[in-house]
Amino acid sequence: MTEEELSLTGQQNDLSSFVSDEGGIWSLRQVEKIRGWNNIEYGAGLSGKNTPSTGLSMNRAYIPPGGIAKAHIHVDFDVMIYLLKGSVRHEYGPGCRKSVVHTAGDMFYIEPGLPHEVFNTSDTEWVHAIVSRSDASEWQNITPYDRESD
Template sequence: MKQDDSVKPELVEAHEGIKVLRGGGKEFRRGWNGIQYQQGISGRNVGSKNLSINVATVPPGAIAYAHIHDGFEVMLYIVNGKVRHDFGPDLKYSVINEGGDFIYIEPGVPHEVFNIGDEPLTAFVARSTADEWDKIINYPSNYRPEDQKSEAELVTAAK
């Protein structure tokens, strides 16, 4: 899923061995798959080799369609809100988390994210790669519009 995440390196202050993004990148966001991300830091703006972090906001009722993290780990801290992850082969497992919970997602685990609360979900997201946007792969979803089968396809599949 390689795409430009429009990182603005000019927002980063460079010091001797330390780089700072003031205000958590609040003034700059990118959208992906139903989620709004504050810029955060990654290889694209601070030159990190193995890490990236940002803050994700998921509106009530939004879905981050099924995907896989190819070759990198993800750790989340749910700041507030309530989220359901459907995961595993055919997304057959489910877990619900809320504010104060930590989540670890192994590389290659298919998962789909649902904000099941009445408020925006906010999560701190850390990844074990500096180029995460290049390593996200779509996984079949029953909710993603382009994955929906037509009535004719469903009838044909049932035969």
């Protein structure tokens, strides 16, 4: 995976402009896709970049038809996903040799350190998901994974 493929695209710095502090409750209203990472598009989300959060982040994620989020590892944080629309196939584990499919309505958990690659199984439909992480920094603790290394 190249640095360009891993690079963040779109608005990154002023995510606070999408969130309002209501006096201890921080609100994010409906936000369109504004940025991307590893072939996935994201709305602004909630994180340590725009709230006082020190251990959580949450985003709405979109994978285009036929899209692939190249193999990567979440370093030292948990991920829980609620799939709102579409279907994804995870290839995971050493060498990404195992596989599981999730469809709209499914929730799933990804253990810290588990290599995985995510495929939108449709060539016509976008995947929509809510992604929550036990890491307020969002993408900073994600590393690429070489499927051929194991």
